[in-house]
Amino acid sequence: MWQVIGHTWAVDLLQRSLASQRLAHAYLITGPDHIGKTHLALEFAAALNCNGEEVPCHHCTPCRKTVQGTHPDVQVIEPEGARLKIDQIRRLQYDLALSPHEGRRRVCVISQFERATTEAANALLKTLEEPPRHVVLILTASDASLLLPTIVSRCQILPLRSVPTPIIEAALRERIAEEARVQLIAALAGGRVGWALQAIQEPALLEQRQDNARQMLQVLCHGRARRIQQAEMLATHEDVQGMLQTWQLCWRDVILLQHHCEELLANTDLYEELAQIATSSSPEQASTAWQSTRTMLDQLEKNVNARLALEVMFLSWPRVEVGVTDSV
Numbered sequence: 523m524w525q526v527i528g529h530t531w532a533v534d535l536l537q538r539s540l541a542s543q544r545l546a547h548a549y550l551i552t553g554p555d556h557i558g559k560t561h562l563a564l565e566f567a568a569a570l571n572c573n574g575e576e577v578p579c580h581h582c583t584p585c586r587k588t589v590q591g592t593h594p595d596v597q598v599i600e601p602e603g604a605r606l607k608i609d610q611i612r613r614l615q616y617d618l619a620l621s622p623h624e625g626r627r628r629v630c631v632i633s634q635f636e637r638a639t640t641e642a643a644n645a646l647l648k649t650l651e652e653p654p655r656h657v658v659l660i661l662t663a664s665d666a667s668l669l670l671p672t673i674v675s676r677c678q679i680l681p682l683r684s685v686p687t688p689i690i691e692a693a694l695r696e697r698i699a700e701e702a703r704v705q706l707i708a709a710l711a712g713g714r715v716g717w718a719l720q721a722i723q724e725p726a727l728l729e730q731r732q733d734n735a736r737q738m739l740q741v742l743c744h745g746r747a748r749r750i751q752q753a754e755m756l757a758t759h760e761d762v763q764g765m766l767q768t769w770q771l772c773w774r775d776v777i778l779l780q781h782h783c784e785e786l787l788a789n790t791d792l793y794e795e796l797a798q799i800a801t802s803s804s805p806e807q808a809s810t811a812w813q814s815t816r817t818m819l820d821q822l823e824k825n826v827n828a829r830l831a832l833e834v835m836f837l838s839w840p841r842v843e844v845g846v847t848d849s850v
């Protein structure tokens with residue numbers, strides 16, 4: 523039984539290729555962060571070496587070792603630091619040339635392949651051109667367009683999409699009892715099933731989001747001078763990106779409330795505060811604020827000066843009186 527939430531078509535496709543023994547030498551699983559790419563790759567890796575009847579059985583030794591990360595023929599390679607380097611690919615090529623230790627196939631999952639250096643990508647291309655018979659490579663990437671076309675054309679592509687919210691809700695109900703929490707996490711997940719599962723195991727994820735939202739509410743209460751001070755203070759925050767993602771989602775909710783689409787709200791636990799912002803700002807202001815938050819998220823990828831960018835962004839947000847305790 524495949525233990526995959528959503529992505530039914532992708533599981534069907536992999537199951538069919540296993541049943542017919544018409545496996546590709548390489549697969550490319552694409553999709554946004556936390557959507558379940560590596561999880562699907564590992565389920566497939568387990569199925570490839572499973573000794574049970576209905577693969578992957580999750581009970582036999584190869585299945586258990588694959589899930590635990592101790593199967594000698596299943597490797598997961600991730601970027602070292604910011605990039606996936608040529609040395610990592612060379613080490614992998616050395617391993618792949620050897621016969622499997624105990625499984626039928628050597629399986630290598632190479633995650634975030636968009637982070638490979640050109641040298642590393644070109645080195646892997648050689649393996650993709652002449653793959654050893656017992657090897658199955660599974661690459662993951664956020665988008666196929668970020669990889670060399672020569673790599674993409676040698677892989678079978680599985681583009682994963684957001685998992686529908688009702689499917690995530692059903693999966694969460696099997697794990698937690700509190701219905702309000704089920705709905706909040708499913709709404710915040712926005713189709714990212716991996717994030718939803720992480721959120722039930724790490725309550726700190728949700729707490730951090732509330733802290734981030736509180737920071738936004740405080741900025742909105744302040745005038746120009748205090749906003750500039752806050753930009754300076756928050757520029758050194760340990761997760762500026764996470765903070766901006768929360769703010770972008772809050773502004774999205776404000777816009778939805780202004781258009782009377784409450785049922786689509788993600789931050790359901792912040793309804794009162796967001797409704798206050800929605801009624802005391804115009805749709806144009808909210809839309810400008812959403813846009814400036816999005817722009818800053820893009821700029822952050824390009825190593826912009828965070829303090830200056832936060833300043834510009836905060837000054838583009840409207841001034842709104844919302845009921846939060848001003849502790850700054």
Ligand SMILES: [Zn+2]
Pocket residue numbers: 571572573574577578579580581582583584585586
């Ligand atoms: Zn098994």
